[in-house]
Every structure is written in C-alpha cells, then in structure tokens.
Amino acid sequence: MADVEFLALATKPSVQLSYSFQAPETTTTPVLVVFLNGLGLPQAFWHPVISQLKALRNGRSLPAFLTYDRFGQGQTTERDPQDAGAEDPTHGHDCIASVQDLRQLLIQITGEKLGVDVDSVSLVLVGNSIGCALARLYAQEYSGTVTALLLLDSVLANSDFVSVFPDPDAPDFDPATIHPIPVEAILAVRAGTRRIFHPDVGNKEGLSRRNLRDLLPASDGPLLRGPNGHGPYVTVVGHDFDTFAEESAKMGPPKPVTNRFVNPYWQRYNEGLAKITEPEFSKGPILAPNAGHFVQKDNPEFVAQELNELLEKVI
Template sequence: MAANKIHYGKIAIPSQPATPIHYTFVPGSGQLKNGLEPPLVVFLSGLTDPRKIWTPMLRVIKEDGWVQGIFQPAMLLYDRFGSGETAEIPATEIHDAMDATNDLRNLIVGVSEKHLKIVPNEIDSLPIIFVALSFGGVIAELYAKKYPSTVIGLLLLDPAPTDTDGESWLPNPDAPDFKPETLPDGVTTIMLRKARAQHRASPYNPNTPNKEGIKWDNLSTYIPEVGRPQLMGPWKKTPLLTIMTHDPVPFAEQVDKLTGIPALLTLTYNSPKWFIYLEKLANLVPSHLRKGPIVAKGSGHFIPLEQPRLVATELKELIKKLQAVRNSNL
C-alpha cells in the first residue's frame, strides 16, 4: 500500500451538490479468476467520528502487508456530513440513517466511476466489503438490505444497537413497578436516575442532536426486528459476517471517563444487554457464514484506534475466506 497511490479527494453527490464529501481512496491490485475485479472495502465510521479513526489500522496493513496469495482490495474511507473534513448540511433538513445510506450509495457510484472505471449502471457488479464501527454498522446493514446481492462481507465493530436508546437498558427508578430491593449490591436508585439522565444527554443517544445532524430515533421503521431479514450476497455462501465487540471492563472505564456513568452500571446492565443484541444481530446470516460476536480483548468502544492490529487481522481473514468462497463458485 504505497503512500503515493493513496488518493485524497472530494466529490459532490446529487442530494447535497453544494457540500462535497471528503474521501480517501486506496487502489487495489490484481484480479479474481475470470478477470473479475476485486471487492471494494468501505470503512464506515461511528457517529461524528472522522475517517482518520482508521489510520492506525491502515498503518498496520502497510507495515505487515497483505497475506500472500490473497487479493489486495481497493479501499474507500470517507467523512459523512458534519464529520471530519466534510461540512455540515443545513440544520433545517431532516437527515436520517436511510439518507446516510443513500449518500453512501451515491458516493460509491461516483468514486467507482472515477477510480475503478465502473459506469453507474454496472455498479451492482462491484462486490462490497464493509468494515464498520458503531453507527457505521447500522448504515452497513441498511445498505446490504436496500441493495441486496452487492455486499459479500461485513466486519462489524461494536455495531450500535438499533432497538434501544441505551437509557432503557437501565432500570427506571420512577416506573410504577420498580422494586429497589431487587437491585444488585452497589447499585442505588439515585445512581440509576442520574445515569439515565446522562444517557439522555449523551450525543450517542438517538434522541439527542449530534454534529452530523442525523436523526436516528426512527431506526425501528427500517429495522423492525434485529437480525431479520437475512442478508443476500452476490456469490453463493455470501455475505460472510464477523462481529467484534468491546472488552467489558475497559469499555466500562471508558464510559465512566466520557460520560460520568459509573462503570458498575455499564458492567451490570449495558455490556451484557449489548452482547445479547449482537447475538441476535448475528442471525443476519446463517450460522456457517458468521463469526462472533468475539471480544476485542483490552479494547473499549473505539476498536480501530485501540486494537488496530486485531481489526487488520480479522479483515485479512475475512478476505481470505471470501477468496476461497469465490474460487469454489467458479
């Protein structure tokens, strides 16, 4: 991955022609059997996270190189509206997760035409691999469902839950049926009430405004059931899915530092319920096509920053599996 091959650019999409999206494109090399183009790996950042969050992982790939015998895919990173180098869109415009998904589609079309010479009406012939962190996982899922038979692999890193606002994972001390005597040792009513308020104020709460201007309190409209319907890939035995989640203790300490929510509450309620959610999410593909959820040992939520080598290893493993799948289908 030579540095002089990396292209830094910006491109306007139809929905926001006055606000170009900043992106990074890394060319791939080689072809699959029968002259087919290698997949495009698209990195999807978490809410308000810039694309540079992936820099440590890309540095690892550059230092270690790709596994001998597997194709090197082209890679695309970008800043959504209101994140990184890409400007915000007018606050008066409603922009939700599906809009962000459509933006991504238009970006892929434009970048592929410019750098891969794939014309727009042939874009579905380009196989996609998503590497997605947090809210990026929501966009990856929506894209794979809206554009079936285009996504061959997904590496989801602590994907954001679509069926909760986080606050509801904590017992509500003001609910009529609340029983304080059932609380675990160390957990108090005062602690819960304060933590729920902190969740509501967090920029990662779907009911709270964020710098991207993304409305995501309506995810149940697009994803009414976790893990359903199953995804369809363009090749037989695809898409492959790997889910990686945070290490509970470092994550709890991270949440405490960032939001003030006590680590005890995160360990008792949020992390266990998040893991259950991920187990349901894994049903997006049959059991023989998935790996995980696996724990990123030593990492909090920002896995690409905290464990970049682990992410690089899982991506290479996913690509190696996909190459074997493709070769077996020919």
C-alpha cells in the same frame, strides 16, 4: 497512505465530500473495502487499520480501499444540503439518506477509479457504531450487493439507551433487583444517558437517530442476502467489557453499573446481530481485546486481522 480528495455527488452537486481511495494491488478480483464511520471518529482513524492489513498481507493481493467523511464530519466541512430546510438541523437527515449518499458515492468511485459498474464489485463494508447500522441498511436497501460485513461494536439501533437500565419509577420496580447498587445511582445514570445518548439528542453532523429503531427494529433480522444466493459473510465484534466500563466511567456510569447492565445488554444485541446471515457465514460475537467502543482506534491490529480473515474468503 492515500491523500484525501474531494468530490461532489451527482445527486448533491453543490457540496463536496472528502474521501481517500487506494487502488487494488495484484488482484484480478474487483474487491472494494468501504469503511463506515460512527458519529465520533472521522475517516482518518481507519488508516492505521489499512496499514496493519497491508503489513499482514505482506505482498499478497490487496483490495481497493475507500474511507470517507459524511457531510458535516471530519474533513467534509460542508453540511448535507438536505439539512438547509430542516426545523432542527441537528436532525436534518436520517440513516436512509446517508445510505443513499453512500450508494451514489460508490457508483461514482467504482466508475471513475475502477472503471466498472458498482454491482460488479465484491463489496466489503466495515463499520463502527452507527456505521454498522448504515452497513446493514445498505445491505438491505441494495440486496444482493454486499459480500461481507465487519461490524465493530454496533450502535444499539433498536434502543433508546435509557431502557438499558432498570426504571426505579416503574410501578413494579424492586430495589432488591439492583442491590448493592443504590437507586440514586441508577436514577443519575438514566438521566445522564438520556441527556447524551437518547435518539432525540441531535449531533453536529445532522444525522438523526430518531427513526433508527423503526428502520432496524431487531438485531437478529432481517436476514441479509449476498451476491451468491446466500447471506454475506458477517463478523460481529464487541468491545472489551472491562475497557468499556473504564471508558464509560469517565463519562458518568460507574463500572459496576456498566458491567451489570450495559455489557450484558450489548452482548445480547450482538448475539442477535450474528444471525443476520446463515450460521455457516457468521462469526461472533467476539470481543476485541483492550478496546472500548472505538475498536479501530483502540486495537487496529485486531481489526486488520478480522478483516484479513474475511478477505481470504472473498479475494
């Protein structure tokens, strides 16, 4: 496994980002796979996926791999300098700022490590949770530059999370619609969700989600453009329903509530997500066996298999 290195972005020279880069092996096609963290797990959790992929390919050509920790995350201990003047440092910068940082990182990495221009590389973005939103935004902001996306249990970018559950305080609410779940249970789940997952809740990274639903108002659009005049290859992966329900129960929502409201809602979101490219370039949504929200942690072998399938199309 490649060692963690540090670099300063030319656009933010006063701080250092941690990253890990592995050079390509026996390939003439310049392909770079970039792994995009969620808010929860740092770059180290992608390394088992890379190891599994290497074993799977068994001597066949390998692309270059890049993992990194955003400012204030994992081994990048320094905060985004943009946050210094923020009224609330837990909402110091948004996803567009993180995408711009990613662009600068890729400019420097492709130039220094691969000796090529960033836009001459076949870029494969692998994201989990909010990393999926960053992958989509990157593909939108830098249209025509992303060859493939592997989206692992994307954040519900256009949701406040609370509205996933019925509102017992709404004038038209009918308790029969949630039977046999008691109203008190739904009220408790909504309160807990607002306290933990609502976009107004900040994080130590300072990556704000407050405007994410404005940046990505629909799961099924806009249609992305790849480098060859058509959309990129897109594989959409969701969590295993039972595993996620068990995972969620540890944080509050009982399994029947998650299975009745959250899992169907997330599945509909993922069905839309599969439409951000043309049907012939889309796969999914498929469910990762025995994996909760952090798919790369729970089932790295599955992620490696899906990534390998995408690489077969682009290498």
